[in-house]
Amino acid sequence: MKLAYLALASVATLPLTAQTQLTGAGATFPAPIYQKWFNKYASSSNVQINYQPIGSGGGIRGVNESTVDFGASDMPLNAKALQAFKDKHGFDLLMFPTVLGAAVPSYNVSGVTQPLKFTPEALAGIYLGKITMWNAPEIKSANPGVNLPNEKIVVVHRSDGSGTTFCWTDYLAKVSSEWASKVGKPNASVDWPAGIGGKGNDGVAGFIKQQPGAIGYVELIYAVKNNLPFGVVKNSAGQFVKADLNSVGAAAASTTDIPANFAVSITNAAGKTAYPISTYTWLLVPSKIDDANKRNAIRGFLKWAITTGQNEVEALQYARLPKAVVAAEEKQIAKIQ
Amino acid sequence: MDLRVSRARKATNAVMLGLSGLCTILVIGVLFFILGYLLWHGGKSLTPSFFTKLPKPSGETGGGMANAIVGSGKVLLLATSIGVPIGFLAGVFLAEFSGRAFAFTIRYVVDLLNGVPSIVVGIVAYALVVRPMKHFSAVAGGVALGIMMIPIAVRTTEEFLRAVPNSLREGAMALGATRAKTIFTVVVPAAISGLISGMMLNLARVAGETAPLLFTALGNMFWSHGWLQPIATLPVMVYNYAIAPEEDLHQQAWAAGFVLLSLVLAINLTARMIIARGAASSRR
Amino acid sequence: MATSAYFESGNVPRVRSGFIDRLRGGDEIAYLLTLASSIAILVIVGLIVFELWINSQPTIKTFGWNFLVSSKWDPNGDKFGALPFIYGTCVTSALALLIAIPLGIAAAIFLSEMAPPKLSSLLTFLIELLAAVPSVIYGLLGIFVLAPIIKAYVVPPLVNAFGFLPIFQGDFFGVSFLSAGVVLSIMIVPFIISVSREVLLAVPIEQREAALAVGATKWETTWQIVLPNARTGIIGSIFLALARALGETMAVTMVIGNTPKITASLLSPGYSIAAVIANEFAEASGSLYISSLIFLGLVLFGLTIIINAAARVLISTTAERSA
Numbered sequence: 001m002k003l004a005y006l007a008l009a010s011v012a013t014l015p016l017t018a019q020t021q022l023t024g025a026g027a028t029f030p031a032p033i034y035q036k037w038f039n040k041y042a043s044s045s046n047v048q049i050n051y052q053p054i055g056s057g058g059g060i061r062g063v064n065e066s067t068v069d070f071g072a073s074d075m076p077l078n079a080k081a082l083q084a085f086k087d088k089h090g091f092d093l094l095m096f097p098t099v100l101g102a103a104v105p106s107y108n109v110s111g112v113t114q115p116l117k118f119t120p121e122a123l124a125g126i127y128l129g130k131i132t133m134w135n136a137p138e139i140k141s142a143n144p145g146v147n148l149p150n151e152k153i154v155v156v157h158r159s160d161g162s163g164t165t166f167c168w169t170d171y172l173a174k175v176s177s178e179w180a181s182k183v184g185k186p187n188a189s190v191d192w193p194a195g196i197g198g199k200g201n202d203g204v205a206g207f208i209k210q211q212p213g214a215i216g217y218v219e220l221i222y223a224v225k226n227n228l229p230f231g232v233v234k235n236s237a238g239q240f241v242k243a244d245l246n247s248v249g250a251a252a253a254s255t256t257d258i259p260a261n262f263a264v265s266i267t268n269a270a271g272k273t274a275y276p277i278s279t280y281t282w283l284l285v286p287s288k289i290d291d292a293n294k295r296n297a298i299r300g301f302l303k304w305a306i307t308t309g310q311n312e313v314e315a316l317q318y319a320r321l322p323k324a325v326v327a328a329e330e331k332q333i334a335k336i337q
Numbered sequence: 338m339d340l341r342v343s344r345a346r347k348a349t350n351a352v353m354l355g356l357s358g359l360c361t362i363l364v365i366g367v368l369f370f371i372l373g374y375l376l377w378h379g380g381k382s383l384t385p386s387f388f389t390k391l392p393k394p395s396g397e398t399g400g401g402m403a404n405a406i407v408g409s410g411k412v413l414l415l416a417t418s419i420g421v422p423i424g425f426l427a428g429v430f431l432a433e434f435s436g437r438a439f440a441f442t443i444r445y446v447v448d449l450l451n452g453v454p455s456i457v458v459g460i461v462a463y464a465l466v467v468r469p470m471k472h473f474s475a476v477a478g479g480v481a482l483g484i485m486m487i488p489i490a491v492r493t494t495e496e497f498l499r500a501v502p503n504s505l506r507e508g509a510m511a512l513g514a515t516r517a518k519t520i521f522t523v524v525v526p527a528a529i530s531g532l533i534s535g536m537m538l539n540l541a542r543v544a545g546e547t548a549p550l551l552f553t554a555l556g557n558m559f560w561s562h563g564w565l566q567p568i569a570t571l572p573v574m575v576y577n578y579a580i581a582p583e584e585d586l587h588q589q590a591w592a593a594g595f596v597l598l599s600l601v602l603a604i605n606l607t608a609r610m611i612i613a614r615g616a617a618s619s620r621r
Numbered sequence: 622m623a624t625s626a627y628f629e630s631g632n633v634p635r636v637r638s639g640f641i642d643r644l645r646g647g648d649e650i651a652y653l654l655t656l657a658s659s660i661a662i663l664v665i666v667g668l669i670v671f672e673l674w675i676n677s678q679p680t681i682k683t684f685g686w687n688f689l690v691s692s693k694w695d696p697n698g699d700k701f702g703a704l705p706f707i708y709g710t711c712v713t714s715a716l717a718l719l720i721a722i723p724l725g726i727a728a729a730i731f732l733s734e735m736a737p738p739k740l741s742s743l744l745t746f747l748i749e750l751l752a753a754v755p756s757v758i759y760g761l762l763g764i765f766v767l768a769p770i771i772k773a774y775v776v777p778p779l780v781n782a783f784g785f786l787p788i789f790q791g792d793f794f795g796v797s798f799l800s801a802g803v804v805l806s807i808m809i810v811p812f813i814i815s816v817s818r819e820v821l822l823a824v825p826i827e828q829r830e831a832a833l834a835v836g837a838t839k840w841e842t843t844w845q846i847v848l849p850n851a852r853t854g855i856i857g858s859i860f861l862a863l864a865r866a867l868g869e870t871m872a873v874t875m876v877i878g879n880t881p882k883i884t885a886s887l888l889s890p891g892y893s894i895a896a897v898i899a900n901e902f903a904e905a906s907g908s909l910y911i912s913s914l915i916f917l918g919l920v921l922f923g924l925t926i927i928i929n930a931a932a933r934v935l936i937s938t939t940a941e942r943s944a
Binding site (some may be wrong): 060152197 | 693694695696698699700713792794795796806874878880890892901903904905906911
C-alpha cells in the first residue's frame with residue numbers, strides 16, 4: 001500500500017510545464033461549446049480552463065463567493081445583484097456574452113414524425129399543468145393532420161438552478177399573463193406548477209429519452225446531439241419558427257437596444273424569422289483579478305472566444321455574436337484589472 | 338404450548354422454515370443479479386483508453402477517465418493521511434490511556450460522527466475548507482472523506498489493541514520499557530495485521546463516497562496539478578455520466594462503476610483475508 | 622466493552638519520576654499526542670454542529686418552526702419549507718424497511734438457525750461484501766436496471782390488484798418514491814441480515830435445546846423462544862438500517878425524480894432531504910436559500926443521531942442480557 005501511495009504521490013507532483021489553470025463553473029446550456037473551447041484553447045496555449053457545468057445558479061454563487069475564477073450564466077444578473085456584488089467585493093462583476101442559444105420544447109411522443117407546432121398558449125398550458133393530454137385541443141388545433149396519441153403529457157423541468165429555466169420562464173411570463181401571475185418573475189428555479197425535475201440539460205434530456213409522453217425544455221444542442229425531436233414555436237409575428245442558427249441570430253439582430261452591461265433578454269423578440277425562446281449566455285468575470293497570470297489568461301481567452309472562437313460555435317448549433325456586441329465586449333475586456 | 342407434534346404443527350414448521358430459506362435465496366439472488374449485471378455490463382464497456390485518456394468534450398466519443406482514477410487516488414491518499422492518524426491515535430488513547438468517563442464521552446462522540454450523513458459532511462467541508470480557501474480542491478474532498486474515516490479508524494484501533502493480551506504489556510513493562518515504548522513497540526505490532534486490514538476496510542468504505550465530493554472536489558476536465566485545484570474523481574464521474582443522456586457516456590459510467598466496484602471489493606477481500614489469516618495463526 | 626484502559630486500571634504500579642524523565646521516555650508525548658487526537662475528534666464534531674447551526678440561523682430566524690411544516694419550496698419567492706423533503710425521506714425509508722425487514726429477518730433466521738455453519742458464514746461474508754458496494758453504483762443500477770424492471774413487471778400487476786388504493790394511483794415515470802424505496806431496501810438488507818444474525822447467534826444454545834427437548838418443532842423454537850430473546854437486538858438492527866436509509870443520498874437522488882411535492886401515490890416522483898441538498902447546494906444563490914438547505918442538513922443530522930442512538934441502546938441491551 002505504501003508503494004502505491006508513493007507512486008501516486010510522484011504522479012501527483014510531476015513537474016509539469018508551467019501552466020495556468022483556471023476554474024469556471026455554471027450554466028449547462030453553453031457547456032458543450034465551452035468544453036470544446038477550453039479543450040481547444042488548452043492545446044494552443046498554456047492555459048487550462050476547467051469548466052464544471054453545475055448550473056447557472058452555481059456559477060453566480062461561485063463567483064460571488066470567489067470559489068471559482070469565473071462563472072457562467074444564461075441568466076443576466078439584474079442591477080441589484082450587480083450592485084450587491086460590488087458592495088461585497090469592492091469591484092464590479094462584468095458580464096460577457098459568449099454565444100447565442102435557444103431553449104427548445106423537446107418531446108417523446110409515439111407516432112409523431114414531423115416537428116410538432118406549439119403555440120405560446122399550449123406551452124404555458126402544459127407547464128401550468130392545465131393541458132395534460134397530447135391530443136388536447138390546444139395542441140391539436142396547431143397540428144392539423146398529425147395523429148396525436150391519447151397519451152398523458154409528462155412535464156419535465158430542471159431540478160437545479162438554471163439559466164435555461166430562466167429563459168424558458170422569461171418567455172412563458174411574457175406570453176402568458178396567467179403564468180406571470182401564478183408563477184411570477186422568471187428565475188433560475190421557480191415553484192413549478194407541474195412536472196418532474198431533471199438535473200442539468202443532460203438530466204432533462206435523459207428523462208425525455210426514457211419517458212414516453214415526456215416534454216421538456218433543453219438547449220438546442222442537447223436535443224440535436226441526442227436525436228430528440230423538438231417542436232417549432234409560434235413567435236410574436238405569428239409565424240411557427242424552428243430553432244436554428246438563423247432564427248436565433250434573427251432574434252438577436254432584432255434586439256438592438258443593448259445596455260452597457262449586456263443584460264438583455266431576447267425572448268419573444270420581434271421579427272418574422274426570430275425564434276422566440278432565444279437567449280445570450282454570459283461569462284461572469286470579476287473586474288479585479290490579483291493574480292497576473294490568471295488575469296492575462298482570462299483576458300486572452302475572452303478575446304479569443306469572441307473572435308476566433310466564434311468559428312467553432314455553429315458546428316454545435318449556437319449562433320454567433322452580432323458584430324456590434326463583439327466590438328463592445330472588446331472594450332469591456334480592458335476593464336479587467 | 339401444546340407439546341404434541343400435530344400434523345398442523347409439522348406443516349407450519351416445514352412451510353415457515355422453507356419460506357425463510359426462500360427469502361435468503363431471493364435476497365442473495367437479487368443482490369448477485371445486480372452485481373453480475375454490473376460486472377458484465379461494466380467489463381464489456383471497459384477499453385484501454387478508459388485508463389489512459391482524458392474525458393472528451395461533450396458530443397465527441399471516446400476518451401477515458403485517467404484523471405479521475407488518479408484524482409480518486411489523490412483524494413483518498415489525503416483522506417487516509419487525515420483520518421487514519423487522528424483515528425489511530427485516538428483509538429490508542431481509548432485503549433491504553435483514558436479513564437472511564439472521558440472514554441465514554443469520546444466513544445459517544447465517535448458514534449455520533451459515524452452517524453453523520455455523508456452529504457452533511459460535504460456541507461461542512463464546503464463551509465470549513467472551500468469557502469475560506471476560495472477554491473474547490475482535492476484538499477477539500479480529502480478533508481470531507483478524512484472526517485468520514487475517523488470513526489471506523491478509532492473503533493478498529495481500540496478493538497484490536499484491546500484484543501492484545503495484557504501479559505504482553507506486563508512482559509514489556511517488566512523489562513523496563515516505558516508505557517509509550519510498550520504501546521508502540523509491543524502492543525501495536527502485535528495488533529498490526531488487524532489494524533492494517535481495518536484501515537483498508539475503512540478506505541474501501543469511503544472510496545465510493547460521492548455526495549461529500551460534489552461540492553468539495555467538484556470535478557476537472559483536465560489533470561489537476563497539485564492539491565489546491567478542483568479534481569475529478571471516479572464516483573462523481575459515475576454520477577455525472579449516469580444522468581447524462583448520451584449512450585456513450587452511459588457506457589463510460591458503467592466502466593467507471595466496474596472499476597470502482599472492483600477496487601472496493603478487492604480491498605475488502607484482501608483485508609478480510611488478512612484478518613482471517615491473523616485469526617487462524619493466533620488460534621494455532 | 623466498558624472495561625477501562627489498561628494503564629488506568631491499576632494494573633501498573635506508578636513509578637515516580639520527573640516530568641523530564643517521562644518526556645524522554647516518550648510517555649508524556651504519547652499521552653499528549655493521543656489525547657490531542659481524541660480532543661480533535663470532539664472539536665471536529667463540535668465544528669460540524671456549530672457550522673450547521675450558525676449557517677441555518679437565517680432560515681430559523683425567518684421561518685422558525687414553520688419551516689418544518691410548510692410545504693412550499695419556492696426559491697424564486699424566497700419561501701422555503703421542508704415538509705416535502707421530510708415526507709419523501711420518511712416515505713422512502715418506510716417503504717425500504719417494509720420490504721427489507723421481513724426479507725432480512727427471514728434470511729437471518731435461515732443463516733443462524735438452519736444453514737450449516739460453513740454455508741452460513743460463506744453467505745454472510747458475501748452479504749457483507751454487498752454492504753460495501755458504493756451507493757452511486759446502486760443509483761446507476763437503479764436508473765438503468767431496476768426502474769425499467771419495476772416499470773415493466775412490478776407496477777402493472779400492482780396497479781391491477783391494488784389500483785383502488787390512493788398509494789397506487791397516478792402515472793408512473795420510473796423515477797418515484799417506489800423506485801427509491803426499492804433501491805434503498807436492497808441497500809439496507811445486508812445490514813439487517815448481518816446484525817440480526819449475530820444477535821440471533823448470541824441467544825444461548827441451551828434455550829434452543831430446552832425447547833426442542835420438550836418437543837417444540839424447529840420453527841416453534843425459533844419463533845417462540847429465540848426470536849423473543851433477540852427482539853431488542855433485531856429492532857436495533859432495523860434502526861441502524863433506518864439511519865442509513867435516511868441519510869442515503871446518491872442512489873435516492875438518481876431515482877426519486879427530484880420533485881418537491883407531497884402526494885399519496887408511491888408511483889409519483891418526490892424528493893428527499895439528502896437529495897435536495899445534493900442537487901441544489903452547489904448552485905443555490907441567495908443566503909436564505911443556502912441557509913434553508915443547511916438547515917435541512919441539520920434536520921437530517923438530528924434525525925440520524927436520534928435513530929442511531931436508539932439502535933445502539935437496543936443492541937447493547939440485548940448483548941448485555943444474553944451475556
